[in-house]
Amino acid sequence: MLIKSHGVKIDENLVNVALEACLTLRDLGCLRNALTTIWSSGWTVPKLASQHTYGVIIKAYGQIQSLTEVWQLWSELTVTKGMEANEQLYGQMLDVLVGNNRLDDALTLFKEMKVTHKSSLNSQGFAVAFAMIIRGFAQQKDCTKALECYDEMKTHGTRASLVVFNTLMDACSRVGDMHAACKLFEDMKGSDCVPDVITYSTLIKGHCINNDLEQALQLFGAMQEKGIKPDAIVFNSLLDGCAKKQVPALCEQVLSDMEAAGVAPSNHSASILIKLYGRCKDLDAAFRVIDEMPKQYNFRANNAVYTCLMSACIANGQMDKAMELRVRMIDDSVYPDERTYSTLLRGALRACSVEQCTLLVNEALDQKGKPAKYLLEEDLVRSVLMLMQRQNAWQTHGLELNNRLRTAGIIVRLAMAPDSCSRNDGFGQRPRDNNMNAKASSGSFRDQGAGKGASKGRF
Numbered sequence: 001m002l003i004k005s006h007g008v009k010i011d012e013n014l015v016n017v018a019l020e021a022c023l024t025l026r027d028l029g030c031l032r033n034a035l036t037t038i039w040s041s042g043w044t045v046p047k048l049a050s051q052h053t054y055g056v057i058i059k060a061y062g063q064i065q066s067l068t069e070v071w072q073l074w075s076e077l078t079v080t081k082g083m084e085a086n087e088q089l090y091g092q093m094l095d096v097l098v099g100n101n102r103l104d105d106a107l108t109l110f111k112e113m114k115v116t117h118k119s120s121l122n123s124q125g126f127a128v129a130f131a132m133i134i135r136g137f138a139q140q141k142d143c144t145k146a147l148e149c150y151d152e153m154k155t156h157g158t159r160a161s162l163v164v165f166n167t168l169m170d171a172c173s174r175v176g177d178m179h180a181a182c183k184l185f186e187d188m189k190g191s192d193c194v195p196d197v198i199t200y201s202t203l204i205k206g207h208c209i210n211n212d213l214e215q216a217l218q219l220f221g222a223m224q225e226k227g228i229k230p231d232a233i234v235f236n237s238l239l240d241g242c243a244k245k246q247v248p249a250l251c252e253q254v255l256s257d258m259e260a261a262g263v264a265p266s267n268h269s270a271s272i273l274i275k276l277y278g279r280c281k282d283l284d285a286a287f288r289v290i291d292e293m294p295k296q297y298n299f300r301a302n303n304a305v306y307t308c309l310m311s312a313c314i315a316n317g318q319m320d321k322a323m324e325l326r327v328r329m330i331d332d333s334v335y336p337d338e339r340t341y342s343t344l345l346r347g348a349l350r351a352c353s354v355e356q357c358t359l360l361v362n363e364a365l366d367q368k369g370k371p372a373k374y375l376l377e378e379d380l381v382r383s384v385l386m387l388m389q390r391q392n393a394w395q396t397h398g399l400e401l402n403n404r405l406r407t408a409g410i411i412v413r414l415a416m417a418p419d420s421c422s423r424n425d426g427f428g429q430r431p432r433d434n435n436m437n438a439k440a441s442s443g444s445f446r447d448q449g450a451g452k453g454a455s456k457g458r459f
Contacts, residue, residue: 010043012053019060032064051077051085055092062096070096087117087125094132103136121156131164138171146171147180162193166202173206178215181206197223201233208241216241230261236268243276248285251276264297271308278312283321286312301332307340314347322347323356326363335367338375345380354393357384358401365404372408381405382412389414 015038022031045053054077061069074093077083085093090113097106110133114121130153137146150168153160165188172181181203188195200223207216216238223230235258242250251273258265270293277286290309294301306329313322322344326336336344341364348356361384364375388398405412 010038010041012046012049015043016053016056019056023056023059023063028064031060035060035064045073045076047081051083051089055089058089058096059092062099065100067096067100067102084116085113087113087120087123087129090117091125091128091132094129098132098136098139101139103133103140106133106136122158124159126156126158127153127161127164130158131161131167134164134171135167138167138174141171141174143171143175143177143180150184160187160191160193162188162196162199165191165193166196166198169199169206170202173202173209176206176210178203178206178210178212195223195226195228197228197231197234200228201231201237204234205237208237208244211241211244213238213241213245230257230263232263232266232268235261235263236266236272239269239272243272243279246276246279248276248280248282264299265293266297266299267302267305270294270301270305274305274308274312278308278315281316283312283316283318301329301334303329303334303337303340306334307337307343310340310347311343314343314350319347319351319353319356323359335369336364336375337370338377341375342377342380345377345384349380349383349387352387352391354388354391354397357387358397361401362404365408372405373410376410378410378412381410382414385412385414 018034018038019031022034045057054073058070058073061067061073070093074085077089078085090109093109094106094113097103097109110129113126113129117123117125120126130149134146134149137143137149146168150160150164153164165184169181169184172178172184185195185199185203188199200219204216204219207213207219220230220234220238223234235254238254239251242248242254255265255269258269270289273289273293274286277283277289286309290301290305306325310322310325313319313325326340326344329336329340341360344360345357348360361376361381365372367375385398385402388394388401402412
């Protein structure tokens with residue numbers, strides 16, 4: 001850093017400028033280095049340092065999740081120096097606590113802030129503080145508490161910002177409370193806040209998730225009338241809404257609008273279309289998506305796209321095509337993840353195919369770059385081994401596979417120990433209890449084992 005190479009003497013102004021630059025760049029490595037350089041130079045917070053300086057340093061430590069240092073600085077200012085924190089510093093502390101998932105601590109501090117500055121509950125400082133608390137409730141998907149906080153703001157006459165309205169609408173949309181989200185939208189239009197693309201994208205996505213495509217399309221038309229340019233989130237939300245309704249023609253129209261707006265379809269768009277065509281039992285169209293869309297819009301199909309297409313194949317009774325796709329994706333240097341293996345294994349188990357299950361588990365064990373325990377669901381592996389027991393394939397497939405799994409650190413507990421399986425039936429015998437009564441001991445007790453089942457478009 002320049003400070004080290006030029007032997008610059010650090011003062012309060014330089015600390016503020018350096019840390020604020022790192023915070024603006026969102027470079028955590030740079031931020032850590034700056035803090036290390038500041039303290040290793042021997043600089044200490046001046047006795048008469050401003051609350052702005054404390055706020056900057058607190059925010060810096062908050063960004064690197066060093067809450068011990070955050071509380072030490074807060075205590076130094078408010079206890080050791082006996083200063084009363086201003087609204088801005090309270091707001092920065094609340095931002096740090098909420099950002100580090102310490103909502104309970106933030107609520108305690110906010111309560112203290114309302115006592116300390118009770119004469120200015122409708123100020124801009126409190127507008128920021130309320131926004132932080134609302135964001136905390138939204139992160140926890142506690143829409144009720146977030147709305148209660150908003151009602152408290154209105155009681156105090158505190159002005160809600162655009163960010164607050166958008167955060168509240170997002171919280172409501174995530175829990176499916178579109179009635180509350182729409183009411184907030186009306187409140188917003190009645191205030192000085194002007195809805196932006198985030199406002200509309202939030203509401204459109206919420207309506208699509210709640211299967212209210214008509215309302216989503218009305219909002220889409222309204223934002224266009226106001227000259228607000230839709231973004232990828234808006235278009236993909238509408239695509240998803242049309243896909244749920246299984247209306248391919250409407251999806252085609254959304255894609256055309258997307259192109260006209262200069263927004264290029266992405267892997268997310270491709271996944272939505274593949275799901276649509278899979279539900280419509282049009283695998284040819286689903287394959288055209290992966291064959292044509294990436295070339296047309298200059299992106300490479302990712303893991304999620306391949307996995308969606310595999311799922312569509314399996315749902316349409318084409319397990320062989322799903323297995324072929326895994327070869328194609330690897331040839332394209334896209335490697336299966338846990339979701340891919342889970343999708344394929346469920347299909348292979350449904351088909352009761354020991355060979356396919358064995359192949360998939362072995363490939364996961366052989367895949368480089370990620371340990372198999374992060375690629376294979378334990379319940380599915382257990383189902384695979386149980387299938388081998390039921391189909392008398394323990395000696396030919398199960399024993400070796402189980403040993404490989406153990407070597408990889410994947411220990412699967414079965415209802416019946418594999419070692420007890422006989423070569424003939426794969427089920428084994430329960431040990432005879434010497435205390436059985438005569439009538440019972442004269443009979444044949446066979447282990448019942450497990451149940452039979454394992455667990456035209458544009459493109």
